[in-house]
Amino acid sequence: MKYDIVLAGVGGQGILTIAYLLDNAAVKQGLRFKQSEVHGMAQRGGAVYSHMRLSDETVISDLIPQGQADMILGVEPLEIQRYLHYLGPEGVVVTNNQPFVNIPNYPPEEEVIGALLRLGNTALIDAKRIAQASKSPRSQNVAMIGAATPFLPFEVKDFEPIIREVFAAKGDSVISANLEVLSNSYHEGLFYKTLREMDVPNELVYGLVGKIEVGTFEPNLAKAFGETLIGAPDKCREVLSSIDGEIPGDRSLLDKLSA
Amino acid sequence: MNDQMLLLGDEAVALAALHAGISGAYAYPGTPSTELFEFIDSRKEEYSVHARWSANEKVAYEEALGVSYAGKRSIVSMKHVGLNVAADPFMNSGVTGVNGGMVVFVADDPGMHSSQNEQDSRYLASFCLIPCLEPANQQEAYDMTHQAFEMSEELGLPVMLRFVTRLAHSRSGVSVEERKPQRPLNKVPRGGQFTLLPSNARVQYEKLTEKQPDLLALSESSQYNELVAGTARSATGVITSGIAYNYFMEAVGGRPRMPYLRISQYPIPISKVRQLVESVSEVLIIEEGYPFVEQALRGIVGVHGRKIRGKLDGFLPRTGELDPAIVANALGSQPEVSWKPTIDPLPNRPPALCPGCPHTDTFKALNDALSGYDQPTVTSDIGCYTLGFYPPLEAIETCVDMGASISMASGASNAGLFPVVCALGDSTFAHSGMTGLLTAVQDDDNMVVIIMDNGTVAMTGTQQTMATGGRLEEIVKGLGVHPDHIRVINPLSKHHEENVKVIKEEVEHRGLSVVISRRPCIQIRKQA
Numbered sequence: 001m002k003y004d005i006v007l008a009g010v011g012g013q014g015i016l017t018i019a020y021l022l023d024n025a026a027v028k029q030g031l032r033f034k035q036s037e038v039h040g041m042a043q044r045g046g047a048v049y050s051h052m053r054l055s056d057e058t059v060i061s062d063l064i065p066q067g068q069a070d071m072i073l074g075v076e077p078l079e080i081q082r083y084l085h086y087l088g089p090e091g092v093v094v095t096n097n098q099p100f101v102n103i104p105n106y107p108p109e110e111e112v113i114g115a116l117l118r119l120g121n122t123a124l125i126d127a128k129r130i131a132q133a134s135k136s137p138r139s140q141n142v143a144m145i146g147a148a149t150p151f152l153p154f155e156v157k158d159f160e161p162i163i164r165e166v167f168a169a170k171g172d173s174v175i176s177a178n179l180e181v182l183s184n185s186y187h188e189g190l191f192y193k194t195l196r197e198m199d200v201p202n203e204l205v206y207g208l209v210g211k212i213e214v215g216t217f218e219p220n221l222a223k224a225f226g227e228t229l230i231g232a233p234d235k236c237r238e239v240l241s242s243i244d245g246e247i248p249g250d251r252s253l254l255d256k257l258s259a
Numbered sequence: 260m261n262d263q264m265l266l267l268g269d270e271a272v273a274l275a276a277l278h279a280g281i282s283g284a285y286a287y288p289g290t291p292s293t294e295l296f297e298f299i300d301s302r303k304e305e306y307s308v309h310a311r312w313s314a315n316e317k318v319a320y321e322e323a324l325g326v327s328y329a330g331k332r333s334i335v336s337m338k339h340v341g342l343n344v345a346a347d348p349f350m351n352s353g354v355t356g357v358n359g360g361m362v363v364f365v366a367d368d369p370g371m372h373s374s375q376n377e378q379d380s381r382y383l384a385s386f387c388l389i390p391c392l393e394p395a396n397q398q399e400a401y402d403m404t405h406q407a408f409e410m411s412e413e414l415g416l417p418v419m420l421r422f423v424t425r426l427a428h429s430r431s432g433v434s435v436e437e438r439k440p441q442r443p444l445n446k447v448p449r450g451g452q453f454t455l456l457p458s459n460a461r462v463q464y465e466k467l468t469e470k471q472p473d474l475l476a477l478s479e480s481s482q483y484n485e486l487v488a489g490t491a492r493s494a495t496g497v498i499t500s501g502i503a504y505n506y507f508m509e510a511v512g513g514r515p516r517m518p519y520l521r522i523s524q525y526p527i528p529i530s531k532v533r534q535l536v537e538s539v540s541e542v543l544i545i546e547e548g549y550p551f552v553e554q555a556l557r558g559i560v561g562v563h564g565r566k567i568r569g570k571l572d573g574f575l576p577r578t579g580e581l582d583p584a585i586v587a588n589a590l591g592s593q594p595e596v597s598w599k600p601t602i603d604p605l606p607n608r609p610p611a612l613c614p615g616c617p618h619t620d621t622f623k624a625l626n627d628a629l630s631g632y633d634q635p636t637v638t639s640d641i642g643c644y645t646l647g648f649y650p651p652l653e654a655i656e657t658c659v660d661m662g663a664s665i666s667m668a669s670g671a672s673n674a675g676l677f678p679v680v681c682a683l684g685d686s687t688f689a690h691s692g693m694t695g696l697l698t699a700v701q702d703d704d705n706m707v708v709i710i711m712d713n714g715t716v717a718m719t720g721t722q723q724t725m726a727t728g729g730r731l732e733e734i735v736k737g738l739g740v741h742p743d744h745i746r747v748i749n750p751l752s753k754h755h756e757e758n759v760k761v762i763k764e765e766v767e768h769r770g771l772s773v774v775i776s777r778r779p780c781i782q783i784r785k786q787a
Binding site for chain 2: 011023027034035039040041044059060061066081084102118
């Protein structure tokens with residue numbers, strides 16, 4: 001088993017915390033790993049990345065060879081583009097959809113999101129929304145770990161003790177907020193993954209996920225949602241665009257889509 | 260695996276140094292070396308180690324040498340260009356030799372992630388005639404540090420540990436050894452060893468050259484200089500070293516069929532190199548940094564009947580960092596790329612000053628103060644504020660080495676340029692700016708020195724600085740700057756007009772002025 005991840009983001013977004021959580025989860029699993037990161041000048045708002053290599057055998061190179069990564073995990077959507085040449089043919093992209101605009105020539109947001117949706121092997125998650133739902137706006141990086149977990153050789157429970165440890169100094173309320181973010185984002189990621197595995201068009205999955213309230217994703221309904229979207233995509237698009245704000249991802253939404 | 264510790268390359272060396280029983284650790288922050296000292300610093304009580312940030316690398320080196328002089332073990336750590344600052348004691352410590360084991364940790368930055376050049380410290384170890392160890396992974400970093408201390412004491416020489424960015428900032432599991440006790444005080448007996456008067460230095464230099472065969476013998480027998488016969492007939496052999504070995508092994512799937520020599524301990528093991536070269540008709544040299552081994556092999560007349568490939572014939576890129584793809588290419592296997600960027604052109608995202616950074620307000624005031632002059636000159640230095648080069652500020656025009664802002668401004672002013680302003684941070688000032696300012700005072704050079712006092716070494720992660728606040732004014736005064744021309748401003752947009760006025764007044768003053776622009780780094784604010 002080997003699993004190579006490129007972490008992508010902007011200096012200051014907490015990439016190194018994600019790397020730390022993944023490292024420790026790897027160690028707890030008894031996996032071998034190497035994780036290379038960027039310190040120094042680039043951390044001042046520049047493009048930053050980390051290469052994370054997990055394996056049950058000795059990892060040799062600290063850097064992932066081009067065309068071999070299993071995942072690009074992004075905290076910022078434009079940054080994904082910088083590392084696509086690392087991604088293997090079957091690789092996936094899991095990324096935050098929230099642009100971090102600190103350069104004058106940042107492309108229009110629709111273009112950035114559209115380009116990623118068209119790639120196909122992508123899951124775009126609104127980490128800001130998930131973090132805010134738990135009143136923990138700084139937890140977007142934890143949200144990305146949770147959303148990526150269904151794709152990773154880890155389970156949510158692998159991260160829980162590490163989160164308790166990392167945030168121990170900040171008190172119980174910070175810990176429980178982060179655990180909630182982890183759990184909510186995991187369910188959202190799992191829902192996304194299930195629908196994409198059914199070949200529901202990416203833009204449709206993205207549209208639906210964005211309409212469902214954080215914390216209300218029901219794993220046992222995912223298949224039914226997928227079938228409904230495949231069955232009548234145009235109608236679902238119409239229904240989704242008529243929904244104002246967000247609503248629970250329960251059976252009543254399913255009924256609305258399939259009515 | 261669970262009993263292993265998760266460590267950055269830098270931290271693996273730090274922990275090994277603690278376990279090897281160091282009594283002192285000294286450093287000046289510099290990417291990618293900073294984390295070594297930070298790791299030791301955070302455990303200094305537990306290990307009863309004297310650890311502190313020094314004003315600069317030269318000071319750090321001399322402090323470490325003093326610990327060694329007293330018979331105890333020490334480590335000094337710096338980035339590659341830091342060794343230039345410490346070059347004086349470094350070169351002479353080869354001649355004096357050491358007493359307690361002393362390890363010189365130098366982290367090179369190929370690719371210039373955070374540096375002005377990509378100089379290769381192996382040349383400096385060779386220049387100083389001391390051994391150099393070059394680990395390829397975190398475990399070797401730990402193990403070789405232990406070895407370096409032993410070797411340092413056996414040979415009576417400082418030993419260099421050469422790192423590169425990718426190892427410094429890569430994390431992996433490391434198995435550790437038992438902690439050793441510190442050495443007792445055991446001062447060098449009085450005599451000529453450390454008093455490099457010519458008469459003593461000649462004796463010492465003779466001793467140093469006499470040790471060279473021992474250094475070579477250690478390299479030849481080192482387990483880390485591994486000559487491996489090929490498993491298949493191959494016209495090509497490979498010589499590789501340091502982190503480049505990892506990329507080589509990755510490219511051949513961990514099972515090289517051609518013969519190869521891996522060098523991790525210098526001086527270059529000559530007979531092992533000869534053995535490899537004799538067995539093949541072509542040698543490919545893969546090393547991170549300058550073509551150090553390759554140049555030695557080529558010499559001036561080359562190796563008769565052998566083709567040598569590497570960075571000097573353009574087979575591998577001469578500049579920048581190696582990576583698995585570059586090395587795989589050199590070995591004839593083209594990595595397959597499945598995905599390409601779908602946004603074209605993809606905008607770059609260079610580093611920038613943080614929102615709310617005091618430097619931004621200082622530069623804005625400076626730009627406005629100089630807007631009425633035809634050809635203002637603004638020299639600067641190394642720190643976050645160097646980012647003031649980029650648009651929209653475009654406030655500075657030089658960054659050469661720590662402290663050069665002041666001395667270059669003196670020279671530029673002496674040459675006849677006006678107005679001349681230099682801008683540097685408080686930590687850079689403490690590192691190498693004070694001597695330049697003391698010199699500028701002599702002729703009352705017509706220039707303005709802006710010291711941006713943010714109270715920290717910001718770029719490397721907010722380490723402690725020593726010439727800040729009221730102390731900074733005292734230093735500037737003590738160096739001889741006239742008190743009327745030491746001005747303090749607060750770089751906030753609400754004080755902009757006032758700050759522009761102060762800078763303008765001092766530009767118009769015919770002589771030396773210092774403007775201290777003081778506001779704490781926004782990163783320290785966040786931490787607090």
